[in-house]
Amino acid sequence: MSEAKGMVIMMKKSDVLVIGSGVAAFRLAKKIRENMNVIIITKSTLKDGNSNLAQGGIAAAIGRIDHPKKHYVDTLQAGRYHNNREVVREITEEAPRLIRSLLDEGCPFDRDEQGELVLGMEGAHSEKRIVHGGGDATGMTVMEHFVSNLPKNLIVYENMFAYELMIDLTGGKCVGVKAKDANGKVVHFFAEHVVIATGGCGRLYSHTSNAKTVTGDGIALAYRAGAEMTDMEFIQFHPTLLYVGGQTRGLVSEAVRGEGGVLVDDTGQSIMDGVHPLADLAPRHIAAQTIYGYLREGNPVYLDVSRVENFSKRFPTVAALCERNGIDWNDRIPVAPGSHFLMGGIMTDPIGRTNIDGLYAIGEAAATGFHGANRLASNSLLEGLFMGQKLAEWINAQPLEKADFLYEEQESDLPPDSLPEKADIQRSMMNHVGIARTETGLKKHIRWLESFQINHWMEANLDHLKAEEIERVFMGIAAWLVADSALKRTESRGGHFRLDYPCENNHVWTGKQIIQRKKRMERDEQIKTSVAT
Structure with missing residues (x-):
């Protein structure tokens, strides 16, 4: 018997259970x-969470000379044509309506003196189409709107x-989740529909913009x-995190470059001229790889913001970040790339359904095909809003059912002292599975993870572990998935850059996904057969 069997203090039931509390989760909850x-x-x-930290805004083709087709093309180009084109078409066409619905609900996006929405410009966009709130606090603005309503x-x-x-042993349906509260007590949550909206995996890296x-x-x-997982190799590294004392301290929005910020070396010379036709507004993977090379x-690389008018008013979050860290933004802001967004994740259909009945994924945790190999700036909040609403509409159309199920817990004999330390995972990921990757480094990282029996932790019961220990298990599994997928893709595309395969290989890899799925334990299959019999 596992220790936790005597620790279950309560059971909670609902029609819809959402794991996570970002924009995608709240849009779903509001529309049920x-x-x-x-x-x-x-x-x-x-x-x-990450939603609250999102600075730039929400991309939507609502300008007078803009059109969803332009937004569609920009998304494909940034994603290196690895995108699901139908998903891109649907979301870019729906974007203006999503913005209007938020405005109708009273979400306070930034407006000019005439009351018109102020639209920003960001990298790889062909038009000004970034709707923002609080200057550079769009995520916080939208989250405040949801939480207050x-x-x-x-x-x-x-x-x-x-x-x-x-997972129900008789039918394979997801029927709920086990969780631990702040005191370590176990709670079982049961639901007809279980939705993962936990965000990505940015904290696998020592340099990141992500929430802890x-x-x-x-x-x-x-x-x-x-x-099933897919596209786990595609990690976007944001080009500009504040970099002080060898550590990244927070995000410097891409919108700063959209308003005139220039990446320069220590002599003040631009580093992006001649690298890409869009110079400082090049797609994120191009800018990040260029900075990393320096x-x-x-x-060192800096962001010169001398050409940005009313910088502290337009970007109060960035200005405050600099001041907290002793950086005079009137001079130059020291920057470095850091992990920012996962384009891959849990493989879903355009509604958010996974290959497991009753289990769904939305937001950054999901891989819908919208972002391709590299996310276009400010498309993340857009996707979260769209998928939250889309899945809610589908769930609303389903009949209410209360099915019986059989669930049996597994035992575990693995001690928690066999886990890698969190900082060691982050350091190894940054060194070997970061901005620039090689076969040698990826294999070294995978061998290192497997020395901690990471394959066993993919199966083991976790009831006996503390939350901090389970987090390390999850980090190890996610780190292994990213490295394994990065090793298999023998080309460079979007957020995946291989020094030993530095070019896109369109003949072999265009449109080809790497799908990862854990084989069920033989013991589980025996239990299912026995129950069915």
Whole structure:
């Protein structure tokens, strides 16, 4: 018997269970019909996630000379044509309506003196189409809007760490999740529809823009349960994080370059001239790789914001970040790339359904094909809003059902002292699975992870572990998935850059996805056969 069997203190039931509390989660919860009850469980607090940190804005073709077709083309070009074109078409066409619906709800986006929406420009966009709020605090603006207008059929549980999806042994349906509260007590949440909206895995790296909570939990949860992963090699490194004392301290929005910021070396010379036709507004992977090349040679890179009018008013979040870290933004802002966004993740259809019945994924945790190999700036909040609404509409159309199920817990004999330390995972990921990768480095990282029995942790019961230990398990699994997929893709494309394969190989790799799925344990298959008999 596992220790946790005597620790289950409560059971909660709902029609819809959402794991995560970002924009995608709240859009879904808001759109679920009133006669269905919704539970959101979140690892920390409601606003402690990437959505709240999002600075730039939401991309939507609402300008007078803009059109969704232009947004569509820009998304494909940034994604290096690895995108699902139908998904891109649908989301870019829906974007203006999503913005209008938020405006109708009272979401306070920035407007000019005439009351018109102010549209920003960001890298790889062909038009000004970035809707923003609070200057450079769009994510916070949208999250405040959602949190201040919670639907009556929603209950939120904070500081609740989800650690194991429960799969019905008779039919293979996901029926809920096990979680631990702040005191380490186990809670079973059951639901007809279980939605993963936990974000990506930016905290796998020592240099990142991501919130401390974003450690790949949803990815590992789904993979351990048998869900398919895809495109895990495509990690976007944001070109400009504030870089002080050898550490990244926070995000410097790409919109700064859209308003005239210039990347320069220590002599003040532009580093992007001649690198790409868009210069400082080149796609993120181009800018990040260029900056990385300078830093690797020991040459610092700065963001010169002298041409940005009213910098502290337009970018109050960035200005405050600089001031907190002793940087005078009136001079030059020292920057370095850091992990920012996962284009891959849990493989879903355009509605958000995974290959496991009853399990869904939306937001950054999901891989819909929208972003391709490299996310276009400000398309992330857009996708979260779209997928949250799309999945809610599909769930609303389903009949309410209460099915019986059989769930049996596994035992575990693995001690927690066999886990790698969090900082060691982050350091190894940055060194070997970061901006520039090689076969030698990727294999070294994979061997290192496997020396900690990471393959066993993909199967083991986790009830006996503390939340911090489970987080390390999840980080190890997510790190292995990224490295394994990066090793298999023998080309460079978008956010995936191989020094030993520095070019795109369109003949072999165009449109080809790497899909990862854990084989179910033989013991589980025997249990299913026995139950069926």
